[in-house]
Amino acid sequence: MIFERAARREFAQAAAGIGVVLLAILTSSQLIRFLKEAAGGLIAPEAVVSMLGFSALNFMPILLSLTLFVSILLSLSRAYRDSEMVVWFSCGRPLTDWLRPVLKFALPIILAITVLSSYLSPWANQSRLDYQQKLSARNELSQVSPGVFREIKKGQRVFFVEAMADDASRVANVFLASVQEGQLGVVMSNSGYQETAANGDRFVVLERGRRYEVAPGTPQFKIMEFENYRVRIEDAVTEPAERAARGLPIHELIMDASNKARGELLWRIGLPVSALILAMLAIPLAYVNPRAGRSANMLVAILIYAIYSNLLSAAQSWVAQGKLSFWIGVWAVHAMMLLPLVFLFYRRIAIEMPWQRKRS
Numbered sequence: 001m002i003f004e005r006a007a008r009r010e011f012a013q014a015a016a017g018i019g020v021v022l023l024a025i026l027t028s029s030q031l032i033r034f035l036k037e038a039a040g041g042l043i044a045p046e047a048v049v050s051m052l053g054f055s056a057l058n059f060m061p062i063l064l065s066l067t068l069f070v071s072i073l074l075s076l077s078r079a080y081r082d083s084e085m086v087v088w089f090s091c092g093r094p095l096t097d098w099l100r101p102v103l104k105f106a107l108p109i110i111l112a113i114t115v116l117s118s119y120l121s122p123w124a125n126q127s128r129l130d131y132q133q134k135l136s137a138r139n140e141l142s143q144v145s146p147g148v149f150r151e152i153k154k155g156q157r158v159f160f161v162e163a164m165a166d167d168a169s170r171v172a173n174v175f176l177a178s179v180q181e182g183q184l185g186v187v188m189s190n191s192g193y194q195e196t197a198a199n200g201d202r203f204v205v206l207e208r209g210r211r212y213e214v215a216p217g218t219p220q221f222k223i224m225e226f227e228n229y230r231v232r233i234e235d236a237v238t239e240p241a242e243r244a245a246r247g248l249p250i251h252e253l254i255m256d257a258s259n260k261a262r263g264e265l266l267w268r269i270g271l272p273v274s275a276l277i278l279a280m281l282a283i284p285l286a287y288v289n290p291r292a293g294r295s296a297n298m299l300v301a302i303l304i305y306a307i308y309s310n311l312l313s314a315a316q317s318w319v320a321q322g323k324l325s326f327w328i329g330v331w332a333v334h335a336m337m338l339l340p341l342v343f344l345f346y347r348r349i350a351i352e353m354p355w356q357r358k359r360s
Helices: 002-039 045-081 084-090 095-136 250-255 259-285 296-320 326-359
Strands: 150-152 157-164 170-180 183-196 202-214 221-233
Touching: 002 045, 002 095, 045 084, 045 095, 045 259, 045 296, 095 250, 095 259, 095 326, 170 202, 183 221, 250 259, 259 296, 259 326, 296 326
Parallel strands: none
Antiparallel strands: 150 157, 157 170, 170 183, 183 202, 202 221
């Protein structure tokens, strides 16, 4: 039908623009965060792109849900402002006729949200944890960023390197502080290089520097000058990343009876269900009252979305903490949001009735 094709085309055009804008905003904010962490030495610079990809897959279900809601809302609001809705109503098209094109447009997006939240986002979460463990298992020198003080071995060593070659083969202006046998040792050197022993052990050979040894709590200290000073580079010992509930695919969550798994399952079920309810809510919320201003309906829509999202997050948290039964939390929030949906539809249909009577 021409009516449905025109409506879906309008929704798709709005969704494309809104989706690109939201993706750009979220990606930019995450990129700034990861670049800041890389500059601070918390993550390796080469890990920024991978972490950004994992993060994008993680927030994609929420982004799609928000895009769906806003695109329908803005498209129908424009139709109200341009008096297109008045034309449709006068032609005998009630507000409920918009449910069909809205659902046809929304169902593929809801299916994508379901697949993402069930499998791809959990995979991205677990892959991110595994990647972080892999990075933390690198040797000590690989974890050091030029110009940043870096704690190694839970604070037992502190490295500072002012400059480093791209392959980390040479370093310049090195500061190393470590605690050994109750004594604090500080080594300062102008330059150094990596060396591999016959048995495979790796060392940083510092050249032309000084070592200070201080016994904490006493005035005793030693100063030694050296031409070469070897510091063994130790590989970090890490355990495999623990599989948290957020990293489990949905079929494993269903088999897990723990509270955390149930809370995560509630969240994943809630994402596509909330997207469906929000898509239908956008139909009556799109009404623009010229007397109340063009943005009044948008403020109400934002408020409803925020309440819905916070209630869903609270239900997940309560189920994960054992404060709420899963079988109550999985439907209670959505049932609460069906009430304004039914009320708004009833209110808008009651207002449209004069158009129907006038036409008859």
